[in-house]
Amino acid sequence: MAGQSISAHADTQTVxxxxxxxxxxxxxxxxxxxxSLKLYLGLPGAVRAALRDVEALGSPEDQHNLVRAxxxxxxxxxxxxxxxxxxxGMQIDDEERLRTDDxxxxxxxxxxxxxx
Numbered sequence: 001m002a003g004q005s006i007s008a009h010a011d012t013q014t015v016x017x018x019x020x021x022x023x024x025x026x027x028x029x030x031x032x033x034x035x036s037l038k039l040y041l042g043l044p045g046a047v048r049a050a051l052r053d054v055e056a057l058g059s060p061e062d063q064h065n066l067v068r069a070x071x072x073x074x075x076x077x078x079x080x081x082x083x084x085x086x087x088x089g090m091q092i093d094d095e096e097r098l099r100t101d102d103x104x105x106x107x108x109x110x111x112x113x114x115x116x
Contacts, residue, residue, distance in 0.1 A: 018032060054066050090111075
């Protein structure tokens with residue numbers, strides 16, 4: 001990716017986690033840092049302020065619960081994207097001819113056989 005280099009200061013644990021994550025994902029630390037920064041800066045200002053408040057004022061449990069809630073939201077968005085993409089690929093020509101359950105089952109078998 002073309003861009004500019006920046007530097008950042010992070011605590012030892014964050015740097016270690018960044019390096020381990022980069023190795024595990026087969027990405028560079030720069031790629032992960034850029035992706036993280038892009039996500040953070042893409043959030044509305046009020047959300048960034050709320051994140052800073054939870055980090056500064058919240059307990060470790062509050063922070064853990066926030067990360068879990070964010071994870072559930074991201075997984076839900078990923079599910080919706082994948083569901084929509086799969087549904088788009090499953091469009092059936094002449095769908096109105098499928099009037100009975102047997103018609104639908106027959107079509108499902110036919111489509112399944114075609115993709116193999």
